[in-house]
Amino acid sequence: MSDEDFMRRAIELAEKGRYSVMPNPLVGCVLVRNGEIIAEGWHDHLGGLHAEQMAIADAEVRGVETQGSIAYVTLEPCNHFGRTPPCSEALMWAGIKKVIIGTSDPNPTVRGGGLEALHKEGIDVKIGVLENECNQQMSAFMHWCRNKRPHVLLKAATDFNGRIDGDPEKPAIRFSSKESLDLVQNLRRDSMAILVGVNTVIRDNPRLTIRGDNTSKVDNIPKRIVIDPNNRIPHDCHLMTVSDAETYLINTKKFDTSKDMKHVNRIILPSENGEIDVKKILDCLGDLEIQTLLVEGGLNTWKRFLDSNLVNSAHLCVSEKILPGESEAYFTNVDLENAGLKIVEKINLGIDNISRWE
Helix, strand or coil, X not given: CCHHHHHHXXXXXXXXXXXXXXXXXXXXXXXXXXXXXXXXEECCCCCCCCHXXXXXXXXXXXXXXXXXXXXXXXXXXXXXXXXXXXXXHHHHHCCCCEEXXXXXXXCCCCCCHHHXXXXXXXXXXXXXXXXXHHHHHCHHHHHHHHHCCCEEEEEEEECCCCECCCCCCCCCCCCXXXXXXXXXXXHHHCCCEEEEEHHHHHHHCCCCCCCCCCHHHCCXXXXXXXXXXXXXXXXXCHHHHCCCCCEEEEECCCCCCCCCCCCEEEEECCEECCEECHHHHHHHHHHCCCCEEEEEECHHHHHHHHHCCCCCEEEEEEECCCCCCCCCCECCHHHHHHCCCCEEEEEEECCEEEXXXX
């Protein structure tokens, strides 16, 4: 097997930590001797062993000697004390003779420190094996480290004609298929926060929580973000009264908070012509260490985020159904194309056509 083959296995292992390690990155590691894998590890959950530490522990359980082996790890080993001790020290302690790394860590707490520590101990280091694949797997973490803003995924759903609503004076009509709704739950599971405008809250009274199968396996509970410049959110809505997740209200000035429950937080940002600048919102959420943001609605919020040119990717669900009524609220491919996004994948789910944009 080649270096690429071993790194590809490490990438596969890293996926086992998805939905459970945020805000840490997905990382996998394999230990190799004489061309054979002798132990494997991955970062499984926040606060748990890092991938290198888990691989060393796996070798101990198997009764396999790690001295003189090669470690393949998808991300530069850390060299600082965080929730766990430094991985670079664990590799030294295990007697690893060579470390082959997928990509460097841009996090200011690491940023070359792991490489330097290994070099000082005389350990041979090679970096850049399947670098693109490793970076892609950790794209949200990398984006946050470099920009201090979350990676923004916009999710929109329309009927066949691009309309997002029927009669605004009547209760909203659900028109997406069950399969598409299940996909939305997976997008939520992979997000650290879900954002909507206050009009969506007033209209739909959403919970913005993760539902469906495997919910109990999700360690990450996304924060719920509402852009609400003038404090129009109903105090009896789910986001204000149900404390199963933190709610953050983005206001333009201080309002009466005496009715707020403990799970409700308020962020004060200046407005420009009655609107809050999207970049300022994202910078603020980045300061909260939110790396992945799912923008769910509604139409005005989608278009303002797209106009900011800070949307990184999008999922557009187009149903075969046609909504009744005469609403003129439309959202189509053109809105995404004008923001510089391009289709990278198309799939059919039930009666819906899903396009993924980057």
